[in-house]
């Protein structure tokens with residue numbers, strides 16, 4: 001088995017403090033490649049350091065919508081520079097979070113649009129974080145769409161109708177362990193209609209432990225196997241075939257060479 005955790009935060013202290021153990025357990029569970037996602041300038045630099053250190057690891061760089069309020073022109077210039085590193089596989093995470101509203105919405109929108117512009121310039125895929133802002137997120141994507149080829153909605157929590165809107169645009173959908181929760185009926189229904197060539201898996205660790213590990217405070221990439229099993233069953237597929245398909249989709253999306 002060869003699965004790719006397409007969205008984790010391995011540089012966050014809970015995971016970074018035992019990174020060798022985390023990666024060993026992950027590989028033993030069949031999760032053998034990782035995209036570690038930066039959320040602010042410091043985490044972005046760390047993500048690149050990690051990607052340089054570990055062969056099967058890639059970085060995504062971006063400034064989380066939570067931090068939109070601290071973004072300066074200098075930060076965006078640095079982002080543009082480091083995004084050209086050979087192990088940077090995507091721009092993100094970026095988008096809109098109207099659940100927490102940690103940054104003013106207008107600033108979130110502007111910073112999101114800047115990220116999309118950058119992704120277009122560098123021909124990189126984009127990892128979208130969208131929480132309680134689905135229509136607004138789609139609106140900005142539609143405005144900026146022209147030169148962006150690959151877009152994924154990470155930690156997708158939408159309905160089947162929203163999944164259809166995303167898929168109609170040719171965008172991708174990625175699921176965390178949240179889809180395994182008992183109260184996630186609507187999300188599961190949406191997952192059912194996502195074709196395997198648009199579907200990816202992630203942990204968003206250290207957050208979002210899947211069932212049956214939900215009580216574990218610190219999620220880690222090894223636990224992604226539970227989400228894979230759950231979705232394979234939902235799609236009435238053999239786990240191995242399911243894994244192979246979503247891994248091919250992920251490699252294609254992020255243009256991974258390994």
Ligand SMILES: [Zn+2]
Pocket residue numbers: 093129154155
């Ligand atoms: Zn996110």
Ligand SMILES: [Zn+2]
Pocket residue numbers: 007009037093204
């Ligand atoms: Zn994340």
